Structures are given as C-alpha cells and as structure tokens.
Amino acid sequence: MTTSLETPQTMQDGQWGVHYALEPGQTQYHELCHTRVWATLLEQEWQIRYQRMPEDDDQERWLQRVTDTLPDAELGVQRFVRPDDGCQLHYLPAMSSLATVIRPYQPLTIPAASECTIYVGTLLWMRIQAGSKGTHLMELPLADPSLTWVGRTTMEGELCYSAATFARLVLDAVPKRPWRAITPVRIINERPEPLLLERFNLPTPLLSLHRNEKGHLWTPGVTVICETDMNSARLRVDHDLIAAAGRCELVAPAREQTARGGLVRAYDRIFG
Amino acid sequence: MIEQFESSLMQFFGAVAWSKWISTLFLLVLGIVLASFAARGISRFMEDRASRHHTVMVRRLVFYLVLAIFFFAALREAGFSLDVVLGAAGILTVAIGFASQTSASNMISGLFLLVEKPFEIGNFIEVEGTIGEVVSIDMLSVKLRTPDNLYVRIPNETLIKTRVVNRSRFPIRRMDLTVGIAYAEDVARVENLLLDLARQSSVSLEEPKAFVLVTGFGPSSIDMQFSFWLPSDRVLQGRSQMMVAVKKMLDEEGIEIPFPHTSIYAGSHSEPFRVELLRPETETNKGDPDAYQNG
Numbered sequence: 140m141t142t143s144l145e146t147p148q149t150m151q152d153g154q155w156g157v158h159y160a161l162e163p164g165q166t167q168y169h170e171l172c173h174t175r176v177w178a179t180l181l182e183q184e185w186q187i188r189y190q191r192m193p194e195d196d197d198q199e200r201w202l203q204r205v206t207d208t209l210p211d212a213e214l215g216v217q218r219f220v221r222p223d224d225g226c227q228l229h230y231l232p233a234m235s236s237l238a239t240v241i242r243p244y245q246p247l248t249i250p251a252a253s254e255c256t257i258y259v260g261t262l263l264w265m266r267i268q269a270g271s272k273g274t275h276l277m278e279l280p281l282a283d284p285s286l287t288w289v290g291r292t293t294m295e296g297e298l299c300y301s302a303a304t305f306a307r308l309v310l311d312a313v314p315k316r317p318w319r320a321i322t323p324v325r326i327i328n329e330r331p332e333p334l335l336l337e338r339f340n341l342p343t344p345l346l347s348l349h350r351n352e353k354g355h356l357w358t359p360g361v362t363v364i365c366e367t368d369m370n371s372a373r374l375r376v377d378h379d380l381i382a383a384a385g386r387c388e389l390v391a392p393a394r395e396q397t398a399r400g401g402l403v404r405a406y407d408r409i410f411g
Numbered sequence: 412m413i414e415q416f417e418s419s420l421m422q423f424f425g426a427v428a429w430s431k432w433i434s435t436l437f438l439l440v441l442g443i444v445l446a447s448f449a450a451r452g453i454s455r456f457m458e459d460r461a462s463r464h465h466t467v468m469v470r471r472l473v474f475y476l477v478l479a480i481f482f483f484a485a486l487r488e489a490g491f492s493l494d495v496v497l498g499a500a501g502i503l504t505v506a507i508g509f510a511s512q513t514s515a516s517n518m519i520s521g522l523f524l525l526v527e528k529p530f531e532i533g534n535f536i537e538v539e540g541t542i543g544e545v546v547s548i549d550m551l552s553v554k555l556r557t558p559d560n561l562y563v564r565i566p567n568e569t570l571i572k573t574r575v576v577n578r579s580r581f582p583i584r585r586m587d588l589t590v591g592i593a594y595a596e597d598v599a600r601v602e603n604l605l606l607d608l609a610r611q612s613s614v615s616l617e618e619p620k621a622f623v624l625v626t627g628f629g630p631s632s633i634d635m636q637f638s639f640w641l642p643s644d645r646v647l648q649g650r651s652q653m654m655v656a657v658k659k660m661l662d663e664e665g666i667e668i669p670f671p672h673t674s675i676y677a678g679s680h681s682e683p684f685r686v687e688l689l690r691p692e693t694e695t696n697k698g699d700p701d702a703y704q705n706g
Contacts, residue, residue, distance in 0.1 A: 240617075240618075242617075283613045284613070285613060285616075285617055286613075286616050286617070286642065287616050287617040287618045288582075288583050288616050288618050288619060288640065289618070293581060293583060293619060293640075294581050296582075297582075298582060298583070298616075298642060301617045301618075
C-alpha cells in the first residue's frame with residue numbers, strides 16, 4: 140500500500156472545474172473521499188494513477204498538491220497521448236451512470252397523508268479532462284460503489300448502485316463534502332396508511348450537478364408521490380434547486396434527459 | 412466431315428436466343444448485387460437500433476428475398492414457366508428431403524430455433540459440455556466461440572434435442588462456493604464472517620442477499636455453501652476474487668480449511684495402539700556409522 144508523504148498543511152484545497160496548469164515532468168496529487176489520484180504530464184503524454192484509501196479514513200477536505208516527483212512505479216498507470224500542447228488539467232464531477240438505491244440505516248415511517256423531505260448525499264464520479272480543449276481522459280468513481288438488483292424477480296429488473304444514508308430530515312445535519320452531491324427528496328404519502336421507507340430508487344442519471352458559492356454540490360430536488368401501491372409511485376425531477384442551496388452554477392448536465400414533457404412519470408420499483 | 416460439323420455448330424449457335432440468355436444472366440448478377448446492397452443497407456440501419464441477433468436475421472432475410480425475386484424474374488426471362496418451375500421445385504424438395512434427411516432436419520430445427528429463440532447471437536451457452544459465445548445462427552448449424560478461442564459448429568438438430576443452458580439470459584447470476592471448515596471451528600462465526608465478506612465485496616450484490624448453508628458433515632470437514640449474487644458479465648472475475656477473499660479471511664481469522672485426512676481409531680474395546688518414543692539423535696552422531704556401533 141502506497142502511503143502519502145504529504146501532510147494536510149502542505150496541501151491546498153482542490154476544486155471542481157478549476158484549470159490547473161502543470162509543467163512537463165510535474166505530477167498533481169489528490170486526496171479526496173476514499174481515493175488518491177496522481178495526474179502526471181510528460182512531454183508527449185498524460186498519465187493517471189489512482190488508488191483506494193481505507194474506508195475508515197474519514198476525510199472532510201479535498202487536498203491537492205503539484206510536485207516534481209514521479210509517483211510510485213508500483214501503482215497501475217493509464218497513459219493518454221496528449222491531445223494538444225495545452226498543459227491544463229481540470230476535474231469535473233459526474234453523477235453515477237446507474238440509478239442509486241438509497242437505504243436508510245434506520246427505516247423511516249411516513250404517517251398516512253403526510254410528507255417529508257430527506258436530504259441524501261450521493262457518491263460522485265471524477266471526470267479528468269486535459270489540454271486546452273479540455274479533452275476527456277477518463278472517469279473514475281471516488282469510492283468503490285456497491286451494486287444491487289432492483290426488480291420483482293431475478294429475471295426482470297435492473298442493476299443499480301447502492302448507498303446507505305442516514306436519511307436526515309434537517310439540512311444543517313447533512314455533512315457537506317466536495318465529493319458528495321446533496322439531493323433533497325420530498326416524499327408525499329397520500330395513502331391512508333403509513334409508508335415504511337426502507338429504501339428507494341433515486342434516478343441519479345437524470346440529475347444535473349450545480350455548485351453554490353461555498354463550493355457545495357447540489358442536484359435538483361426529486362419528488363416522489365405514493366398514492367396507492369408502494370410499487371407504483373410517481374417521480375418528478377424538479378427544474379430548479381431548492382432555495383437553501385443558494386446561488387448555484389451548473390457544473391455538469393444530467394447524463395440522461397427526462398422524457399419530454401414527462402415531468403411526472405410512473406417509476407417502477409421506487410421503493411424497492 | 413469437318414465442314415458438316417462446322418455447319419451444324421453454326422446452326423446450333425444461330426438457333427440460340429443470345430439476347431434472352433444475356434438478359435437472364437444480367438438479371439441474376441443484378442439480383443446478387445442489389446441483394447448485397449440491400450442487406451448491407453438494412454444491416455447498417457439496424458445496427459444501432461436492434462440487437463445483433465435481429466440485425467443478422469433481417470439482413471439474411473432481405474438478401475434471400477431480393478435474390479429470389481430476381482431469380483424468378485431471370486427464369487421467366489429465360490422462358491421457363493413459373494408454374495412448371497414451382498412444380499419441379501416441389502418434386503426436387505421431396506427428392507432432396509429423402510436424399511438428405513439430416514440436412515433437412517437441421518434446416519427445420521433451425522427454423523424452430525429462430526422462432527423459439529432460446530439464445531441470441533452474443534449469448535454464452537452451454538451445449539453437451541461445450542461452453543461458448545454464439546457467433547452465428549445459420550441454416551444448418553450454430554457456431555460457437557469457446558473461451559479458449561476454438562470455433563465449434565453444433566448442428567441445429569442437436570440444439571433442439573439436447574439440453575441447452577443459456578448463461579447470459581438474465582442480467583444477474585448466483586454463485587455457489589463450497590467452503591469446508593474443520594470440525595473444531597465455530598460454524599456460526601464462520602457464517603457471519605462469510606456474510607460480512609459478501610457485504611464488503613464490490614462484486615457481490617447487496618440484493619438478492621448472500622446466504623450461507625451447512626450442506627453436510629464431510630469426512631474431513633463441515634461443508635458449507637456460500638451463495639452470493641453477481642452481474643452475469645463478471646462471473647469469472649467475481650468468483651475468483653471472492654475465493655481469494657475467503658481464503659485470506661479464513662487465514663487471518665485462524666480458521667482451518669482441512670484437507671482430506673484419515674484418523675485411525677481403535678475403538679473402546681480394542682487395545683490402545685503401542686506408541687514408542689524415540690530419543691532424538693544428536694547432531695554429532697547423525698550420519699556417522701561408528702556412532703551406532705559405539706553406542
């Protein structure tokens with residue numbers, strides 16, 4: 140296991156969408172989430188290396204530093220021919236390409252004919268772009284995502300990512316990390332009986348990413364309306380961000396577009 | 412004599428309606444060219460819109476359809492009556508059917524395979540112990556490419572008659588690993604450790620949940636079945652990763668994986684085995700023949 144010789148004091152905060160400039164022979168080293176990333180510029184090529192960190196190492200900041208030393212030769216490397224003479228490098232966040240099943244650590248009951256808004260933080264993918272044109276080099280998840288199956292049977296359904304959440308109802312209690320996007324999920328229970336929320340399917344590919352002035356990432360809110368059956372709830376992705384997000388700028392558009400004119404649509408197996 | 416032959420040859424060639432035969436030939440060539448273009452065009456159109464299986468099927472259908480139209484047009488041009496040709500074709504089919512029953516059977520089996528669709532091009536199937544990716548489904552046979560890159564041809568008739576396992580029909584699969592632990596170990600503890608392993612592993616799906624069963628008391632070990640689900644396209648990699656992780660976990664936890672061994676037990680009524688303790692030889696005496704004589 141390669142360990143970092145850097146200390147947080149000698150490193151600076153990394154940011155999404157900022158153009159970093161490297162000289163040939165230099166390496167930019169990052170520590171964020173459960174991942175270390177090394178981006179090296181050589182005369183004719185870019186080299187990207189990454190490594191997972193232990194999961195118990197709970198970081199709060201995204202640290203980065205440019206060094207003149209080459210990374211450890213034991214690390215697996217991915218090489219890319221330089222698309223142009225530009226020395227710029229920048230990083231963009233992206234939501235997952237598969238839907239994400241959110242599973243509260245403790246199930247939450249929503250009483251009959253009532254609603255609540257829970258705040259969910261989801262894992263991001265890092266898109267690495269290089270050169271003056273910002274050519275896409277690669278994309279990597281910032282932690283190993285776990286997979287799960289959502290479907291009525293093992294024959295019909297879809298593969299999704301799975302994420303555990305505290306399903307916080309108070310926004311201030313949600314930890315803000317540069318590698319997590321916050322999605323407000325409003326769940327409306329119109330049924331005459333309580334709704335036990337054990338898990339639900341968040342359509343992350345339909346969500347765009349926005350950054351506010353504090354550097355926090357937000358997605359538009361999602362409204363889930365459960366009228367009769369738990370398996371036939373309707374889902375709507377809002378156009379705008381919630382007011383609490385503050386002034387935001389678009390960082391990355393959604394991977395997939397919602398059906399035209401279909402803001403509200405039946406979404407099979409929302410509650411698993 | 413030669414003059415006579417020349418004159419009869421001239422008469423014969425003079426009698427042949429060359430223009431008719433040339434236009435027949437032209438129609439046939441045109442048919443082949445147009446059928447190829449049409450098949451290629453439809454294939455390109457369907458490439459992004461349909462599966463490989465359907466694309467190949469429609470491409471072939473279009474090719475033969477266009478070719479058949481031009482073939483019949485050419486026959487008509489040559490002066491054959493279509494009714495006679497069809498009648499002759501019927502008789503010919505019966506004759507061929509009797510002559511080549513196997514081929515006919517394979518062709519009919521091929522039709523059934525197309526209708527029943529037990530697998531598609533690109534699927535991994537298992538037939539009579541052969542596992543491979545379906546490369547093509549043809550009139551007489553199905554071609555497979557095995558993981559060790561062999562080209563295997565399986566007659567359609569065999570596929571209709573025998574058991575075919577389609578390994579890539581569903582997106583997820585269950586993997587059953589057999590884990591044997593020593594009789595002295597705590598089964599419940601091992602069970603929990605294995606389930607933890609499935610939870611932490613990135614290849615094992617969270618749902619459907621992994622489970623552990625005790626399947627038997629073997630001659631040397633307690634046999635357990637560790638079952639977990641994983642995506643169909645990551646079966647080999649997932650199985651290997653999980654087996655390595657199980658071995659590492661059992662080693663770290665000090666849990667013994669026994670290998671087959673035999674214990675000899677004399678029973679309560681028999682005399683105990685005679686055990687003789689030998690003094691270890693000293694290093695100086697080892698290998699010295701005189702040491703034995705002197706001692």
